[in-house]
Amino acid sequence: MKTYLPLLIVLALASAYGFWWKRKQGAIRSNKAIPGHRLDAGVLGEALGSRATMVQFSSAFCTPCRATHSLLSQMVISMADVKHIHIDAESHLELVRELDIRSTPTTLFINKDGVEVGRAAGTPKREQVLVALAAIS
Amino acid sequence: MSEILEKPEVQKIYIDARGPRFSASITAIVLATALVTHNVWVLVAQGLIFLVGATAGPQFTPYGLLFKNLIKPRLKKEAPTEDVRPPKFAQSVGLIFALVGIFGAVVDRGLIFTVATAFALAAAFLNAAFNYCLGCEMYLLLVRFRSK
Numbered sequence: 001m002k003t004y005l006p007l008l009i010v011l012a013l014a015s016a017y018g019f020w021w022k023r024k025q026g027a028i029r030s031n032k033a034i035p036g037h038r039l040d041a042g043v044l045g046e047a048l049g050s051r052a053t054m055v056q057f058s059s060a061f062c063t064p065c066r067a068t069h070s071l072l073s074q075m076v077i078s079m080a081d082v083k084h085i086h087i088d089a090e091s092h093l094e095l096v097r098e099l100d101i102r103s104t105p106t107t108l109f110i111n112k113d114g115v116e117v118g119r120a121a122g123t124p125k126r127e128q129v130l131v132a133l134a135a136i137s
Numbered sequence: 138m139s140e141i142l143e144k145p146e147v148q149k150i151y152i153d154a155r156g157p158r159f160s161a162s163i164t165a166i167v168l169a170t171a172l173v174t175h176n177v178w179v180l181v182a183q184g185l186i187f188l189v190g191a192t193a194g195p196q197f198t199p200y201g202l203l204f205k206n207l208i209k210p211r212l213k214k215e216a217p218t219e220d221v222r223p224p225k226f227a228q229s230v231g232l233i234f235a236l237v238g239i240f241g242a243v244v245d246r247g248l249i250f251t252v253a254t255a256f257a258l259a260a261a262f263l264n265a266a267f268n269y270c271l272g273c274e275m276y277l278l279l280v281r282f283r284s285k
Contacts, residue, residue, distance in 0.1 A: 006251050007172050007258075014259040018267040061226040061272025063154070063219045089277050093284055096277065103274045122273075 025122030033116035049083035052136040057089040059104040068105040068123045150221040157224035160200035161264035168258040177242035184235030190228030226272040
């Protein structure tokens with residue numbers, strides 16, 4: 001008994017989801033911050049940047065985490081007032097829950113007071129990172 | 138700083154990143170065949186391949202070997218590499234869906250088989266067509282759920 005209907009449904013739904021997922025990958029969004037939450041050196045294990053900090057959450061089963069790490073760590077070399085802090089999501093589950101981080105890599109853009117101004121799920125583009133950092137004063 | 142990616146106790150294995158995506162394409166075709174023909178033996182065969190991928194690693198499945206011996210020598214560009222753990226995780230997820238599907242084929246009239254095969258197909262298709270990273274989206278949620 002052959003039927004093509006389930007196949008068509010799966011391909012249609014998966015394609016729709018795939019396009020939506022691809023479009024939001026790397027986009028830096030400002031509406032996901034937890035109101036009133038502040039990150040500090042005590043929680044992160046490293047001092048914040050004097051102007052901005054990019055806090056990247058990664059996990060072992062994540063291919064784009066590596067690319068994101070090399071992009072961000074390379075970008076901050078030329079920025080004296082911006083820091084990149086890398087965090088293993090799995091060993092910081094409490095923080096992950098507090099911040100409602102669901103996938104890796106997720107990068108939080110925080111200002112000098114530790115307040116989140118935006119976050120990106122997936123690998124952001126260099127230009128997107130520059131724009132987000134420029135908006136932090 | 139990047140202790141997650143450089144854990145010394147974890148043996149680092151890097152493979153050609155194009156291999157798993159090639160394998161996902163064949164997996165999607167095989168699972169689509171299982172779904173259309175409603176043939177449980179196709180799912181059993183794919184389940185065995187998932188088993189190899191989830192235990193030994195995706196580079197040792199028949200699809201991985203096909204890529205290495207037939208496709209890779211014909212590709213001219215420099216090979217992008219990736220950690221073997223993310224595709225291995227995806228193979229384990231595929232294995233679980235395959236087991237559920239096979240179980241379904243044994244116990245009911247086919248709804249469980251259809252749904253499980255559909256999910257496995259969706260994952261393989263997303264990987265092949267969109268370079269979707271299943272581990273990125275699922276793993277953290279699983280850990281969060283498990284440790285609640």
